[in-house]
Amino acid sequence: MNDHDKPESQTTPDRLGLVVSGSLAGGLDVRLDSSRSVEEMAVGRYVTVQGHRSRFFGIITDVELRAANRDIPWSLPEATDDFAREVMAGTTTFGSLRVVPYLQVRATADAQPEPAKTVPVHFAEVRDASQEDVERIFGQEDESHFIIGSPLDMEVKVCLNYQRFAERSNGVFGKSGTGKTFLARIVLASLIQKSNAQREADKRVVNLVFDMHNEYGWKGTREGGSGEVKALKQLFSASVAVFTLDTESSRRRQVATDAVVEIGYDEVEPEDIEVLRETVNLTDLAVEAGYTLERRFGRQWIEKTLALDPSDEEEREFLQRESIHDSSFRNLRRGLRRLERLEFLRPHTEQNSVQTILNYLQSGKNVVLEFGRHGDNITAYVLVANLLTRRIHDRYRQQKEAAMGDRAQEPIHLVITIEEAHKFLNPQLAGQTIFGQIAREMRKYNVTLLVVDQRPSGIDTEVMSQIGTKITCLLDSENDVDRVLEGVAEKRELKSVLARLESRQQALIFGHAVPMPVVVRTEEYGSEESYGRFVERPFRERLEEIYSEG
Amino acid sequence: MNSKESPEIIGQVVAADIASFTAQSIELHRAPPLGSLVQTDGPIYAVVCDARTESVEGRRPVAHLSGETDLQSFLDANPHLRHLLRTTFDAVVVGHGESATLRHYLPPHPAPIFAPLRLCPQEEVARFSESLDFLKLLLSAADNSDEVAAACLRLASAAHPDPRAFLLTAGKELARLLPNEPQRLTAILRRIRP
The missing domain is CATH 3.40.50.300 (P-loop containing nucleotide triphosphate hydrolases)
Known part of the structure; x- marks a missing residue:
C-alpha cells in the first residue's frame, strides 16, 4: 500500500494530503488524501506544510478536481455506483489544492516566522493549521496587538x-x-x-x-x-x-x-474650492478665476464674488480687466451659490x-x-x-x-x-x-x-x-x-x-x-x-x- | 506449519514452472474454487485460475447415460470411470514464504512435481492478502485474469473482519495498477462490488 493512501487510522486526522508539485511563484499543488473530500475544503483556509527543514504556512487559494489521466473521467459514464466512486477517489480521480506558501519557520526552537523563500520538498505533508499555529503567526492580544476576528473554521483570534x-x-x-x-x-x-x-x-x-x-x-x-x-x-x-x-x-x-x-467664508480658500471641481462641476477656468478673485479681494473673496453683478457695466469691465471670461465667472458663482446653502458656512465666525x-x-x-x-x-x-x-x-x-x-x-x-x-x-x-x-x-x-x-x-x-x-x-x-x-x-x-x-x-x-x-x-x-x-x-x-x- | 493442524491435501502438483503450476485434484470434480488461494509446502502460494476434468488418455469421453437421472448415480453405476477421468487445475503463483516472512513475488524455484497442495485456511488468506502486491502478478497472468482477480478478492474479503473496507482498498490498488484501462477496471469493480 502506498504511503499516500494509508488508511485514516495511520495518518493524523488533520492531514489533508501531500505536496506533489508547484513553485514559489505559482503556489503548491497538493494532492488530497482519498479520505478527504474536496467538499470539506475552502479557499482562504490556513494550512501548514511540514518540509524537511522548515514548516511552511500557506493559504488554500484553489480547489480542483483532477484525474490521473485526463480522458479517464470522460470514458467512465457508467462508473456511477458508490463503490466505484469511492475506489476511484484518490486513485484515478482525486482532489487537489492550490496552496500559496507565505511564511516558513525553521526547525530551531526559537525560530520566528519569516517570508517563505523556497518551497517544501516533494511529498511533504499538508495539514490543517492548528490554533497554536495561527497564534504563533498573528500574535496574541496584548499591548501591541488587537483582535480583528477569527480565521475561517477556527476559534482562535487573529x-x-x-x-x-x-x-x-x-x-x-x-x-x-x-x-x-x-x-x-x-x-x-x-x-x-x-x-x-x-x-x-x-x-x-x-x-x-x-x-x-x-x-x-x-x-x-x-x-x-x-x-x-x-x-x-x-x-x-x-x-x-x-x-x-x-x-x-x-x-x-x-x-x-x-x-x-x-466655518466662515473667509476661511475658505480657492484650494478648498478646487477639490470640489467634480462635485459642483467647476471648469478649470472657473477655478482659475477663483484664485484671481482671491488675489484681488483677499479673505472676503467669496462674499465679494457672490455680490458681483456681471450685468453691471462697471463690474463687467472689472472682470475683463482681470481676464475672467463671463462664462467662467458664472460657472464659479453657480458653484459658490451651492456652498451658500450649507448652514455651517457663515460669512464670518468668531x-x-x-x-x-x-x-x-x-x-x-x-x-x-x-x-x-x-x-x-x-x-x-x-x-x-x-x-x-x-x-x-x-x-x-x-x-x-x-x-x-x-x-x-x-x-x-x-x-x-x-x-x-x-x-x-x-x-x-x-x-x-x-x-x-x-x-x-x-x-x-x-x-x-x-x-x-x-x-x-x-x-x-x-x-x-x-x-x-x-x-x-x-x-x-x-x-x-x-x-x-x-x-x-x-x-x-x-x-x-x-x-x-x-x-x-x-x-x-x-x-x-x-x-x-x-x-x-x-x-x-x-x-x-x-x-x-x-x-x-x-x-x-x-x-x-x-x-x-x- | 505443523502437519497436525495442516488442512487436508486437495491435490498434487503435476506440472510446474516458476510462475504457475498445474495440479491434479485428489477427488474427481473437486478442484478448489476459482480464485482460491492454495499453497504447497515450502510454501509457495498460488491462486487457482482454471480447472478441468478430462479423460486420462487424452481422448474425449463418449456420453452414455443408461437410465440414471443424476451424475452421482451414473458414476456409482460405472465405478471404472473414476479411474479413466481426472480433474486438474491451474494456479498462478503469487508469492512464497521465506522462513516466517511472506513474499508477494515469484519464488526462486518452481513448485516440485508431486508436491502436495492444500487450500489455505481463512487466517492464512487474511495474512497473505494484507498486502495487495500480488494483484500485479495476478493481473498479468492468465487470459481470464480479470475474472480470476475478482474471484480471488471476493473470496479473500470473507477472511477479513471488514470485507467492504478490504474490497475498497483492493479496488484502489487495482485503480493504480490499471491507470489507462478504465473499462477493465470498472469491469473488475463490478465483479467485486460488495
Whole structure:
C-alpha cells in the first residue's frame, strides 16, 4: 500500500494530503488524501506544510478536481455506483489544492516566522493549521496587538500589530452592505484602546474621524440595519469628543456633542474650492478665476464674488480687466451659490474650529466630526474634510519641523478617517488634495489616513500603493478587486479568495500589519460582552476591585 | 506449519514452472474454487485460475447415460470411470514464504512435481492478502485474469473482519495498477462490488 493512501487510522486526522508539485511563484499543488473530500475544503483556509527543514504556512487559494489521466473521467459514464466512486477517489480521480506558501519557520526552537523563500520538498505533508499555529503567526492580544476576528473554521483570534498598523495609511474596502463601517468602528475602537494602553507618548495615536453618516460618535446602526450599537464616545467617554456640523440633527438623535463646527467664508480658500471641481462641476477656468478673485479681494473673496453683478457695466469691465471670461465667472458663482446653502458656512465666525479640534487632538482626545444631514451632501463632506485636514496638516507640519527631531516635541500621531475616499483620492484630485499628499508622504508629519471606501477603483494607483494594510470585504467589480490587489505578489490567488468572501462579516486582510494575508470572520460587536473588550483596563480592574470589596 | 493442524491435501502438483503450476485434484470434480488461494509446502502460494476434468488418455469421453437421472448415480453405476477421468487445475503463483516472512513475488524455484497442495485456511488468506502486491502478478497472468482477480478478492474479503473496507482498498490498488484501462477496471469493480 502506498504511503499516500494509508488508511485514516495511520495518518493524523488533520492531514489533508501531500505536496506533489508547484513553485514559489505559482503556489503548491497538493494532492488530497482519498479520505478527504474536496467538499470539506475552502479557499482562504490556513494550512501548514511540514518540509524537511522548515514548516511552511500557506493559504488554500484553489480547489480542483483532477484525474490521473485526463480522458479517464470522460470514458467512465457508467462508473456511477458508490463503490466505484469511492475506489476511484484518490486513485484515478482525486482532489487537489492550490496552496500559496507565505511564511516558513525553521526547525530551531526559537525560530520566528519569516517570508517563505523556497518551497517544501516533494511529498511533504499538508495539514490543517492548528490554533497554536495561527497564534504563533498573528500574535496574541496584548499591548501591541488587537483582535480583528477569527480565521475561517477556527476559534482562535487573529490580531493586527498596532504599531505596524498605525505607522502607515490603511484602508477598509468593500461594496455597500458588507460591513465596512462595522469593521472601521472596530479598528478605531481598537486603536483608541491600544493607544491608551501605551506608556510612551510617541507610540500613542489620536483619531480624527470625518463621520459622514453619524456612525462613529455616540451610536451607530447595528450591522444588518436593525437596532443600534454603541459607538466610540460610549466606549471611551474620557478620550473621545463628538463635534457636529448639524446641531439640529445631533439634538434629534440625542447625541451630546462637545462642540459645534462652523466655518466662515473667509476661511475658505480657492484650494478648498478646487477639490470640489467634480462635485459642483467647476471648469478649470472657473477655478482659475477663483484664485484671481482671491488675489484681488483677499479673505472676503467669496462674499465679494457672490455680490458681483456681471450685468453691471462697471463690474463687467472689472472682470475683463482681470481676464475672467463671463462664462467662467458664472460657472464659479453657480458653484459658490451651492456652498451658500450649507448652514455651517457663515460669512464670518468668531470660533476657530481648526484650533478647537487641534487642541482636543493634542491633549490626546479623539475627535469624531458628525455631519448630520450634511452627510448625504458630498460637496459638504469633501469641502469640510479637505479644509480642516489641510489646516490641521499644516499645523502638524510646522510643529514637526519645529521639533527638529526631538521626539518629545513632536505632535501626537494623528490618524484621519475619511469615507467615500475615492472622492478625494481619485487620479484627477489625488495630486491636489491634502489627502493624496498625506497618503504619499506616509508618516513624515505624523499624520496617516484610514480610508473607508466602496469603490477603490476610483482611488489613484499611487495612493493605493502607499496604503499599508488593506482590510477588504467583498467587492463585486473586477476593477475594484484589481485596484485593491495591485502590486500584491499573489494577486491571482488572492483574487479567487476575495471573490468568494461571504457578503457579510468576512474580510481579507493583507499588508503591513499582518505577516501573511488572512481571511477573517470579523469579531462580534454590539453585545455587552463585546463592549467589555474595549473597556479601558485600569477602569475594568477598578470595577472588579470595587465589586470584590462589596 | 505443523502437519497436525495442516488442512487436508486437495491435490498434487503435476506440472510446474516458476510462475504457475498445474495440479491434479485428489477427488474427481473437486478442484478448489476459482480464485482460491492454495499453497504447497515450502510454501509457495498460488491462486487457482482454471480447472478441468478430462479423460486420462487424452481422448474425449463418449456420453452414455443408461437410465440414471443424476451424475452421482451414473458414476456409482460405472465405478471404472473414476479411474479413466481426472480433474486438474491451474494456479498462478503469487508469492512464497521465506522462513516466517511472506513474499508477494515469484519464488526462486518452481513448485516440485508431486508436491502436495492444500487450500489455505481463512487466517492464512487474511495474512497473505494484507498486502495487495500480488494483484500485479495476478493481473498479468492468465487470459481470464480479470475474472480470476475478482474471484480471488471476493473470496479473500470473507477472511477479513471488514470485507467492504478490504474490497475498497483492493479496488484502489487495482485503480493504480490499471491507470489507462478504465473499462477493465470498472469491469473488475463490478465483479467485486460488495
